[in-house]
Amino acid sequence: MSPVDQFLLEHQRLTRRFFLGAGATGAVLLSVLPRSMRAGDVAPELAESISKLESFMTPLAEFRDVSRGKPVPHSLPEEKKTEVGLTRETWKLEVVSDADKNATRLKKPMKKEDGTALDFKGLLQIAETHAVKFAKVMTCLNIGCPLGTGIWEGVPLREIIWRTQPVENLRRVFYYGYHNDEPSQMFRSSLPIGRVLEDPYDLPPVILCYKLNGQFLSPERGGPVRVVVPEAYGFKSIKWLSHIVLTNFAAANDTYIDGNNDVDSPLKSWAATLSVPKEVAANQPIPVTGYAQVGISGLSKVQVWICPKDKEPENDPNFTTANWTDATILDPPKSGAWGGDLPDGRIPANTQGFEPDGRPKTWPMRLSKVHWAALLPGLPAGEYRLRSRTIDEKGQAQPMPRPFKKSGHAAIEQVRLIVK
Numbered sequence: 001m002s003p004v005d006q007f008l009l010e011h012q013r014l015t016r017r018f019f020l021g022a023g024a025t026g027a028v029l030l031s032v033l034p035r036s037m038r039a040g041d042v043a044p045e046l047a048e049s050i051s052k053l054e055s056f057m058t059p060l061a062e063f064r065d066v067s068r069g070k071p072v073p074h075s076l077p078e079e080k081k082t083e084v085g086l087t088r089e090t091w092k093l094e095v096v097s098d099a100d101k102n103a104t105r106l107k108k109p110m111k112k113e114d115g116t117a118l119d120f121k122g123l124l125q126i127a128e129t130h131a132v133k134f135a136k137v138m139t140c141l142n143i144g145c146p147l148g149t150g151i152w153e154g155v156p157l158r159e160i161i162w163r164t165q166p167v168e169n170l171r172r173v174f175y176y177g178y179h180n181d182e183p184s185q186m187f188r189s190s191l192p193i194g195r196v197l198e199d200p201y202d203l204p205p206v207i208l209c210y211k212l213n214g215q216f217l218s219p220e221r222g223g224p225v226r227v228v229v230p231e232a233y234g235f236k237s238i239k240w241l242s243h244i245v246l247t248n249f250a251a252a253n254d255t256y257i258d259g260n261n262d263v264d265s266p267l268k269s270w271a272a273t274l275s276v277p278k279e280v281a282a283n284q285p286i287p288v289t290g291y292a293q294v295g296i297s298g299l300s301k302v303q304v305w306i307c308p309k310d311k312e313p314e315n316d317p318n319f320t321t322a323n324w325t326d327a328t329i330l331d332p333p334k335s336g337a338w339g340g341d342l343p344d345g346r347i348p349a350n351t352q353g354f355e356p357d358g359r360p361k362t363w364p365m366r367l368s369k370v371h372w373a374a375l376l377p378g379l380p381a382g383e384y385r386l387r388s389r390t391i392d393e394k395g396q397a398q399p400m401p402r403p404f405k406k407s408g409h410a411a412i413e414q415v416r417l418i419v420k
């Protein structure tokens with residue numbers, strides 16, 4: 001028997017004793033793995049679950065789609081796409097100011113009518129000297145689970161804005177994409193100009209994105225060109241981009257405001273399970289895996305807690321007094337194992353946040369989705385609730401510090417577990 005298995009067995013006995021002695025509310029969780037797991041160190045039950053985990057980067061065909069429109073623009077036939085500028089050959093971007101009397105003054109707006117709109121070739125020319133790429137998880141503010149993690153490549157939006165030579169009265173950037181020329185279908189978003197011109201807190205820039213995981217952006221992902229806002233929920237990352245309006249209006253006018261959403265909310269940290277056995281035998285260790293979105297405040301821990309059904313602590317809706325135990329956050333993938341259809345499974349050169357050899361500079365990497373695992377000790381027969389939560393780098397436990405649903409999912413997940 002390996003030392004880890006021995007350790008496990010011992011703790012199982014101890015934990016069971018603790019559980020029986022402490023009564024039904026006693027927490028019985030135990031994490032047995034060192035923070036950094038090496039092959040051979042992992043209990044076989046857990047090793048199997050870990051080997052079945054999804055790759056860190058999402059294969060292009062597995063990204064989930066959140067697109068509005070009747071019809072959704074990416075479903076248009078090829079001739080129509082060509083006609084309306086949804087191909088790389090015909091794409092055009094207008095950058096103008098609005099018609100307000102205190103309108104932003106631009107010396108060189110980019111307009112279709114006078115032939116100054118930006119085309120795809122022009123964008124790639126700017127990319128030759130200004131392209132950036134960074135890893136990011138795309139998450140819808142209104143849907144619980146992330147849509148996909150990838151390396152998004154593009155030109156910083158400010159490069160385009162500076163080329164219009166704005167002079168004064170510029171406080172906000174509005175932007176929208178192709179919407180079947182139907183005003184009611186317009187899906188728009190906005191940012192304060194400051195966020196576009198400067199990157200706070202070491203964030204990557206807001207980009208006009210034309211590649212995902214090294215390949216030109218597909219129509220479904222918003223190609224030819226979409227905006228990608230690194231720290232934001234998906235609704236800020238407008239697809240099929242066609243117009244940028246520079247304005248002196250100071251307030252947001254995002255389409256998502258209409259859904260009662262908090263449109264100034266950056267990504268939150270939170271955890272969920274991926275594999276939990278539905279039913280397990282009594283006194284058998286229980287392998288569990290999951291993921292965590294690493295929000296703006298980072299991730300210091302993922303914790304798990306298993307509780308007999310209906311034995312949750314009273315008057316403690318966030319279970320802060322429960323006996324949470326640390327799960328193991330998995331190490332970054334080895335070079336060659338990043339997935340996501342990246343050539344050779346490697347991180348491309350010059351990706352922000354990564355060393356030249358492809359190792360991430362920090363871990364768990366902010367604005368991405370990482371994986372975790374835990375081996376729960378065996379339990380007596382009964383029905384249980386398994387929960388997981390994140391603790392961010394400031395020590396704040398999920399769902400705090402921002403528990404409200406309309407600023408993005410943060411609720412603590414609960415999963416049913418039957419021990420027979």
Ligand SMILES: Nc1nc2c(c(=O)[nH]1)N[C@H]1C(S)=C(S)[C@@H](COP(=O)(O)O)O[C@H]1N2
Pocket residue numbers: 063064065066067068069138139140141147176177178187220221222233234235236237238239240
């Ligand atoms: N033009 C346009 N952009 C859009 C949308 C849309 O419906 N139309 N949906 C937004 C929303 S709500 C989300 S969550 C993301 C989803 O990106 P994805 O479809 O690439 O996963 O795109 C955003 N960009």
Ligand SMILES: [Mo]
Pocket residue numbers: 066139140141142143234235
């Ligand atoms: Mo969304």
